[in-house]
Amino acid sequence: MHLITRHSIRRNQWRHVADEEALGSGNVTVSLRRWRLQRETLLARFRPVGVRLQPDDAVADIAADLDRLDLLALDFGSFADGRGYSQARQLRQQFGYRGELRALQARRDQLQFLARCGFDAFELHPREDTDAALAVLKRSATAYQPAADGQSLVFRRRRHAQFEHVFNSIEGARRR
């Protein structure tokens, strides 16, 4: 499994621990269910802890704990299941989550959409090529609409582009 951010390959420091598995040492993510059951134990380890969310988990259920989590990992279940994109935007824009938001089993054709919805780390699908995936993230892409990416609505950018155009031509004329 390769982990990348928007800019580079990164070494994975995290272990995704199944519900019955021992926590062990080091950074771990657990399911939302385990987090609910063992919240105090997990916090008492004084180690970075993260939660894995499934497509049908309501992100509001974790909202109160977001400050205590270093990582949220979203499992999409299947490539065609788009709930994670809405979960991500809610986490970032509605609940103000600032920690790492990681997409699991990511394929390159999703990456730009994922990044725009607020993901900043991607565990690639085993069949995915790391360099090709990074190239996709670095590629510039035109977007019409705002998401969790600070982009503004295209109609607004057009207006500004027009102002700039007018301003530049006035400037140009002045200099001549």
Place this chain on the structure above:
Amino acid sequence: MYRYDHFDHSLVQERVREFRDQVRRRLAGELSEDEFKPLRLRNGLYLQRHAYMLRVAIPYGLFSSRQLRALAGIARRYDRGFAHFTTRQNIQFNWPQLEAVPDILEELAAVEMHAIQTSGNCIRNITSDHLAGVAADELEDPRPWCEILRQWSTLHPEFYWLPRKFKIAVTGAARDRTALRFHDIGLRLVHNADGVTGFEVWVGGGLGRAPAIAERLRDFLPGTQLLSYVEAILRVYNLHGRRDNLHKARIKVLVQAMGVDRLREQVEAAWQAMDHAALALDPAELAAMQRHFTPVSPARRPLPVGPPPDPRAHPGFAHWLRQNTRAHKDADRRIVYVSLKHPGAPPGDITAAQMEAVADLADRYSHGELRASHEQNLVLAHVANRDLVPLWRALDAQGLATANIGTVQDMICCPGIDFCALANAASIPVARGINQRFEHLDELYRLGEVRIKISGCMNACGHHHVGDIGILGVDKHGEQWYQVTLGGSASDGSRIGTRLGPALPAGAVADAVAAVLEVFAEQRSGEESFASVFRRLGVKPFKELVYAPHHETLDTPQPVAACS
């Protein structure tokens, strides 16, 4: 009409490059067909019965002569010299090679067209009134709003993998010509008491396996808030729409399951939690968009416009004028339908030569602008009265002036088993069979406006549920049978048709239609519509006559499962 600027051009070109790479990976075996499928679908590429099919978007049905010429070129070079207009104001090519599709997309991009989101579980082409901007009954032109929605929904990162396809229609007219209440979201332009422009919002309509009429979600939504509110609806749908069963995944099922009141609460809650400012439309931005759709000004092309030409002087012209043209809001012009319903050709099909001829006529007579209607005809919307006779002659020479708009021959018909991989039965030959029964235009005129709609399977691309007469192909032990419904309506007073009786074998469909129309003609008083006669009489008299000759074959016990 809307013209691309550098934002639009770069977006479409980036998408072509991305798809070219996806095709390359497929051909190199880096992607399996299963992996490739959702990617190609989002670019309008289906794998059909014999070949790939490419569906190209015609946003809200509006396009230019230049674009039509480019489409004709594609039909000649990459297809077999023809194309097919669909019931969603799109155009389809039936024989492209996978390797060539990126080149086709590049040619489309050069004329400001694309195939983005014309299939797949995402927000599809926004549809609208094909008479937008020229109809006398219009409150406001819906097209600027359609274009705003088109841009907002294109490659929207959150809504690219919805539970199911999602269709939005917008109308600004008093009379609905968009089948508004059969869309996932239907938006009707209204003014509130203070004269503010906004929308009545309908949700959860659809045809297909379980047809549903949309419910009213909001009486008034200020136009400036359109995008944030629609985004809230989509977010609720994306998170809560069913994903376990393909047939229960449309938003209509969510509406039925939770009820429109609870859905409204959830949408309002999601809306409140969102950043409205980021999606609010500024009046200046709206005005900039509206400038793309300024009405054709009479002043730009001063005309010695006389009274409408004398129909008596030209045999055939009178019928065409009556059937195939409509009043324009400017009395010196007419709206002209180009009939793609020549009785000898599949409904909605057009040859490359015809496309080129229509493009020339659009340039000469209608400001280079064209519209595709969801009834699978084309519209030249700005024809000066004095040009009607020459235009009629030119269309007639191309076989595009059959004076049959709104009549029995003006059938809506999906491609059916001749092309479509999902089909149960043929639909084009059914249309041909009906046309052979109703060859005489006089008979058609006597019957007046009758809408026949044919689908080759439950997916209902031919909108059979909302035809005066609906015909649905069903599979019965490997044989093609047809289920007939009566009394459906797509426009105001939206209604889903009532089943006539047991399914009929292919050979009996045209007779059944003839029998239904015989009852209609007998029972009708004056110019009464089919819908009204059907409301009065119910299904019984129609049923009696249709099934009279079939007692022998149809009353014997049938395996019922297939025809339900």
